[in-house]
Amino acid sequence: MALPLGVVAAIYLTEYAKQGKIVRAIRVGVNSLAGVPSVVFGLFGLGFFVVFMNFGSYILAGALTLGILILPTIIGASEEALKGVPQTFREASLALGVSKWLTIWKIVLPSALPGILTGSILGISRAAGETAPIMFTAATFFTAKLPQPIFDEVMALPYHVYVLATSGTHIEETRPLQFGTVLVLVALVLGVDLIAIVIRSYMGRKKRW
Amino acid sequence: MENAPSDTEIIKTKNIDFYYGTFKALTDITMTFEKNKVTALIGPSGCGKSTLLRLLNRMNDLIDGARVEGEVLFEGMNIYDPEVDPVEIRRRIGMVFQKPNPFPKSIFNNITYGPRLTSTANKSALEALAEQSLKQAVLWEEAKDILGRSAMILSGGQQQRLCIARALAMKPDVLLMDEPTSALDPISTAKIEELIDELKKTYTIIIVTHNMQQAARISDKTGFFYIGKLIEYNATEKIFTNPDVKQTEDYITGRFG
Numbered sequence: 129m130a131l132p133l134g135v136v137a138a139i140y141l142t143e144y145a146k147q148g149k150i151v152r153a154i155r156v157g158v159n160s161l162a163g164v165p166s167v168v169f170g171l172f173g174l175g176f177f178v179v180f181m182n183f184g185s186y187i188l189a190g191a192l193t194l195g196i197l198i199l200p201t202i203i204g205a206s207e208e209a210l211k212g213v214p215q216t217f218r219e220a221s222l223a224l225g226v227s228k229w230l231t232i233w234k235i236v237l238p239s240a241l242p243g244i245l246t247g248s249i250l251g252i253s254r255a256a257g258e259t260a261p262i263m264f265t266a267a268t269f270f271t272a273k274l275p276q277p278i279f280d281e282v283m284a285l286p287y288h289v290y291v292l293a294t295s296g297t298h299i300e301e302t303r304p305l306q307f308g309t310v311l312v313l314v315a316l317v318l319g320v321d322l323i324a325i326v327i328r329s330y331m332g333r334k335k336r337w
Numbered sequence: 338m339e340n341a342p343s344d345t346e347i348i349k350t351k352n353i354d355f356y357y358g359t360f361k362a363l364t365d366i367t368m369t370f371e372k373n374k375v376t377a378l379i380g381p382s383g384c385g386k387s388t389l390l391r392l393l394n395r396m397n398d399l400i401d402g403a404r405v406e407g408e409v410l411f412e413g414m415n416i417y418d419p420e421v422d423p424v425e426i427r428r429r430i431g432m433v434f435q436k437p438n439p440f441p442k443s444i445f446n447n448i449t450y451g452p453r454l455t456s457t458a459n460k461s462a463l464e465a466l467a468e469q470s471l472k473q474a475v476l477w478e479e480a481k482d483i484l485g486r487s488a489m490i491l492s493g494g495q496q497q498r499l500c501i502a503r504a505l506a507m508k509p510d511v512l513l514m515d516e517p518t519s520a521l522d523p524i525s526t527a528k529i530e531e532l533i534d535e536l537k538k539t540y541t542i543i544i545v546t547h548n549m550q551q552a553a554r555i556s557d558k559t560g561f562f563y564i565g566k567l568i569e570y571n572a573t574e575k576i577f578t579n580p581d582v583k584q585t586e587d588y589i590t591g592r593f594g
C-alpha cells in the first residue's frame with residue numbers, strides 16, 4: 129500500500145517538481161523521517177490510528193503504521209531508481225511527440241522498476257523485523273487463534289520473542305519456542321530479501337544501456 | 338498577412354535570443370529554412386548550433402532556466418505562442434540525436450513506440466508502418482528477420498538508422514539532426530549521408546555537423562555560427578567556394594575553430 133504512494137511521491141519529486149528550495153526541504157524531511165527510530169512511528173501510530181481514528185489495536189492500524197514507517201525508504205529507493213534512468217530515454221520519447229506523462233509511464237517507470245522494487249522490498253523486510261510500531265498498535269503478546277484479517281489483534285514475531293525471552297517465570301522452558309519464532313522471523317526476512325535479489329538480477333539482465 | 342509562409346519556406350526564426358539562466362547562448366538569430374532542402378549548421382564547438390536546433394522543436398523546454406525571446410514560425414505559426422502544445426510541435430518536427438538512443442525494447446517496438454501512443458493504428462497498420470520506415474532508413478534488409486530482438490544488439494550505425502526510422506514513423510514534416518554521424522564509422526556515415534539525400538524529397542532536414550566535407554556534400558544551404566551569432570547564411574556552394582564574410586572563410590579553411 130505504501131508502494132504506489134511512495135512511487136508517486138518520488139515521481140513528483142524527480143520528474144515534475146521544479147528543483148528548488150521546496151523540493152529540497154521535502155527531500156530533507158523524507159530523509160530524516162527514514163532515520164527516525166521506529167518507536168516514534170509506533171507511538172505516532174498509537175496516537176493517530178488507534179486513539180484518534182479509533183481503530184483500536186488492530187492489524188489495520190499496525191499495517192498503516194508500518195506503511196508510514198517504510199514510506200521514506202520507498203521514496204528514497206524510487207527517487208534513486210528514477211534518477212538512474214538515462215536522460216536520453218526521456219529525450220528520445222519526448223522528441224517523438226509523446227507527452228511527458230506517457231513518457232514517464234511507458235519509458236521511465238519500466239526502466240526504473242527493478243530499482244524501485246528491490247529498494248521497496250528491502251524496506252518491507254525491514255518492516256517485518258520491526259517491533260515497536262506493532263507493539264503499540266496491533267500486537268498482543270499471545271493469541272491462540274489465527275487472526276481474522278484486518279480487524280483483530282495479532283502476535284508480531286519479534287515482539288513475541290521479546291516477551292518470551294524476558295518476561296514470565298519459565299524463560300528456560302520457553303527456549304525452544306523462542307528459537308522457533310526467531311527461525312520463522314529470520315526465514316521470512318531472508319525470503320523477502322532473496323526475492324529482492326532475484327528480481328534485481330532477473331530484470332537487470334534484460335536491461336543494458 | 339505578415340506571417341504567411343511562402344511555398345518554399347517552412348521554418349523561420351525571428352530575432353531569437355536564447356538564455357541558459359543568465360548566459361546568453363544565441364543572439365538575434367533570424368533565418369529561414371526552406372522546404373525539402375537540407376540546411377547545415379556549422380561553427381566551432383559551443384557556438385550554439387545544438388541550442389538553435391533544439392529550440393526549433395521546443396526540446397529546450399526541458400532545461401530548467403532556459404528562456405527564449407523572439408519568434409519561431411513553423412508554417413506561419415509561432416511555436417512559442419502560449420497556446421501551442423509543444424508535444425504537437427515535436428510530432429511534426431522530429432529529431433535525431435548525436436548518440437544513437439534506442440529504447441531498451443525490440444526493434445519493432447522502438448519504431449512503433451511513437452505511433453502506438455499517438456495514433457489509433459492497429460497491428461497490421463503498425464507492421465506496415467514499421468516496414469515502410471525501416472525501408473526509408475535503409476535498415477529493412479538488415480533488420481527484417483530480427484524485428485523482435487532487442488535494439489541493443491544492433492551496431493552503432495544500425496542503431497542510428499533505427500532512430501531515424503523511429504523518427505520517420507511519426508511522419509514528421511521536418512527532421513532535425515544533431516551531428517547524427519559523429520559517433521559512426523565512415524561506412525555507416527556514408528549510408529546515412531545517402532539516406533539524407535533520399536529523405537529530402539519528402540522531408541525538410543536541418544543538420545548540425547562538424548564535418549565540413551559532410552556539410553558541403555549533403556546540404557543545399559549552410560549557416561555559419563560563431564559565439565551565438567549567425568555570421569553567414571548562404572547557398573552551400575557559395576559558402577564553400579566564395580563566402581561573403583572573411584570569418585567564414587577562415588573557419589572553413591581551418592584557420593581557426
Ligand SMILES: Nc1ncnc2c1ncn2[C@@H]1O[C@H](COP(=O)(O)OP(=O)(O)OP(=O)(O)O)[C@@H](O)[C@H]1O
Binds near residue numbers: 360
Ligand atoms: N543546459 C545548458 N545549461 C547551460 N549552458 C548550456 C547548456 N547547454 C549548452 N550550454 C552553453 O551554451 C553554449 C552553446 O552550446 P551548444 O550546445 O548549443 O553548442 P554547440 O554549437 O552545439 O557545440 P558543439 O559543437 O560542441 O556541440 C555553450 O557555451 C554551452 O556551454
Ligand SMILES: [Mg+2]
Binds near residue numbers: 545
Ligand atoms: Mg552540439
